[in-house]
Amino acid sequence: MLIAKESIAYQVNTELLNTYWKIGRIIVEHEQDSEERAAYGKRLLDELSKELTQEFGRGFSVSNLQFMRRFYQEYPIQQTLSVKLSWSHYCELLIISDLQKRSFYEKEAINAGWSVRELKRQIKTSLFERILLSEGKTNKQTVLSLSQKGIEVSKAQDIMKDPYVFEFLGVPENKPMMENDLEEALVKHIEKFLLELGRGFMFVGTQQRITLNNNHYYVDMVFYNKILRSYVLIELKTSKLMPEAVGQLNMYLNYYQSEVNDEIDNPPIGIILCTDKDNVAAEYALGGLSNQIFASKYTLYIPDKQRLISEVEAVLEEWHEESN
Numbered sequence: 001m002l003i004a005k006e007s008i009a010y011q012v013n014t015e016l017l018n019t020y021w022k023i024g025r026i027i028v029e030h031e032q033d034s035e036e037r038a039a040y041g042k043r044l045l046d047e048l049s050k051e052l053t054q055e056f057g058r059g060f061s062v063s064n065l066q067f068m069r070r071f072y073q074e075y076p077i078q079q080t081l082s083v084k085l086s087w088s089h090y091c092e093l094l095i096i097s098d099l100q101k102r103s104f105y106e107k108e109a110i111n112a113g114w115s116v117r118e119l120k121r122q123i124k125t126s127l128f129e130r131i132l133l134s135e136g137k138t139n140k141q142t143v144l145s146l147s148q149k150g151i152e153v154s155k156a157q158d159i160m161k162d163p164y165v166f167e168f169l170g171v172p173e174n175k176p177m178m179e180n181d182l183e184e185a186l187v188k189h190i191e192k193f194l195l196e197l198g199r200g201f202m203f204v205g206t207q208q209r210i211t212l213n214n215n216h217y218y219v220d221m222v223f224y225n226k227i228l229r230s231y232v233l234i235e236l237k238t239s240k241l242m243p244e245a246v247g248q249l250n251m252y253l254n255y256y257q258s259e260v261n262d263e264i265d266n267p268p269i270g271i272i273l274c275t276d277k278d279n280v281a282a283e284y285a286l287g288g289l290s291n292q293i294f295a296s297k298y299t300l301y302i303p304d305k306q307r308l309i310s311e312v313e314a315v316l317e318e319w320h321e322e323s324n
Contacts, residue, residue, distance in 0.1 A: 024072030
């Protein structure tokens with residue numbers, strides 16, 4: 001019964017996308033037929049909206065017809081449409097004017113199976129810019145790859161973001177939090193935390209005990225990434241990155257490599273989530289380690305989108321100047 005319902009939903013969505021695309025084509029071709037008709041495009045949409053609404057009911061408002069027109073203009077080849085996305089997905093995507101950015105969100109929505117709500121959140125929290133900044137020395141090849149394929153998870157660096165955004169916790173800006181409070185809040189919203197972490201993550205548990213020479217240590221949060229086939233150990237810090245945190249996490253990773261990993265598992269990955277980090281100090285603290293340890297900032301509110309965009313543009317401009 002479930003398979004039958006999914007099949008019906010798939011067919012309905014396919015027909016809806018095809019219908020809206022064809023309506024968009026009709027509007028565009030009519031407007032392009034003569035300059036006079038193009039000048040009265042707004043009146044055309046008003047009349048068309050009234051007629052279609054009267055004939056078929058809701059769904060044909062002027063704004064929706066404008067989206068249909070743009071739908072055809074941005075996707076003139078019908079075969080490029082993905083039936084894995086709904087009309088509501090495409091309405092969100094069409095708002096993005098940057099083609100590479102739009103293509104990235106489209107590919108990720110398909111690859112990760114995002115709902116419309118999750119797509120809106122990822123756009124709002126500037127995932128595209130955060131991924132680019134996580135690459136460090138961003139270059140045009142990275143931008144092109146992201147726009148063509150979305151996020152490809154093949155190595156530990158591919159799962160990293162900077163910053164991570166935990167606005168879903170609902171914590172007021174500048175309100176201090178203890179580490180155990182942050183951990184408890186993330187567990188309470190574990191589904192949203194998993195979405196923020198990215199594809200392939202499965203939650204193992206919190207405060208996972210490690211015993212060495214009768215001394216007990218506890219890893220804040222442990223996940224398993226089924227794509228990388230690696231345990232991911234996360235340490236939460238409500239302060240800036242400190243070198244001793246790196247050493248502690250390195251010890252945990254050595255333990256998991258030796259005592260927890262199965263033969264099919266790849267080396268574990270460590271992530272320190274902190275409120276701030278000095279890039280130079282982080283480079284020295286993390287450099288030369290045999291284990292894979294990363295440090296990323298987190299924020300409890302949606303970051304300034306324009307600031308992130310400006311940072312990406314500055315890095316790309318610097319790269320362009322160095323390459324010339």
